[in-house]
Amino acid sequence: MSSLKLHNYFRSSTSVRVRIALNLKGLEYEYIPYALLPDEHKSETFMKLNPQGLVPALEIENTTVLTQSMAIIEYLEDAYPEPSIMPPDALGKARVRSLAQIIGCDVHPVNNLRILRFIESEFGADKEAKKSWFTRWAEEGFTALETRLASEPETADFCHGNAPSLADICLYAQVLNNRRFEVKSDPYPTIMRIFTACNALPSFQDARPEFQTDAE
Ligand SMILES: N[C@@H](CCC(=O)N[C@@H](CS)C(=O)NCC(=O)O)C(=O)O
Secondary structure (H helix, E strand, C coil), rough: CCCCEEEEEECCHHHHHHHHHHHCCCCCCCCCCCCCCHHHHHHHHHHHCCCCCCEEEECCCCCCEEEEEEHHHHHHEEEECCCCCCCCCHHHHHHHHHHHHHHHHHHHHCCCCHHHHHHHHHHHCCHHHHHHHHHHHHHHHHHHHHHHHHHCCCCCCCCEEECHHHHHHHHHHHHHHHCCCCCCCCCHHHHHHHHHHHHHHHHHHHHHHCCCCCCC
16 A cells, blocks of 8 residues: 555646656555545545645645645655756746746636636626636736746756756646636647647656546
């Protein structure tokens, strides 16, 4: 039995992020699924693990539970430093976190299931309105991300140099998410080039929703 248990959901992009990091680090883990649509993540069992009622949560040695995908990934980087998913220098680290947080702080949170459910229940948003909402914030974030990646000299095969980092992990998961809402990819050639480079790596591929045990 693995000492790491990932409580997650196949389609959740924050879960995709953590699965990629675990794969890149070559770590085995037990996959524990929670279906979000019937609210399994609001069950008493899961709320004990994460009172926020959000996946993913990483259980370590049956004793400690980590929540928040970025914190989990930073823990994995500290606990299992090789191969590293952060640049060695302070400025490089800040740049990677800054790129990652465009997605992690400014795109994903406003497009989450609970937000889409809220605008539907409180403001009557239908499928088209929810798509428009999602697209609005995804495009704003991706336009800025594209501008930065296309113009900053640190961008190479991946977001920062020639090895995948936290920024690529977030980029990859969000591109998959955008596809579900049919967000156009043409305006983002640099993002899509990096997505393709990530997609060639088994650690990224294996984390995709369709390859998980709970995929529908
Ligand atoms: N900031 C959190 C966000 C976690 C999160 O929003 N997870 C989503 C799935 S991607 C979720 O559990 N949504 C359930 C809901 O909105 O009810 C993280 O990075 O882990």
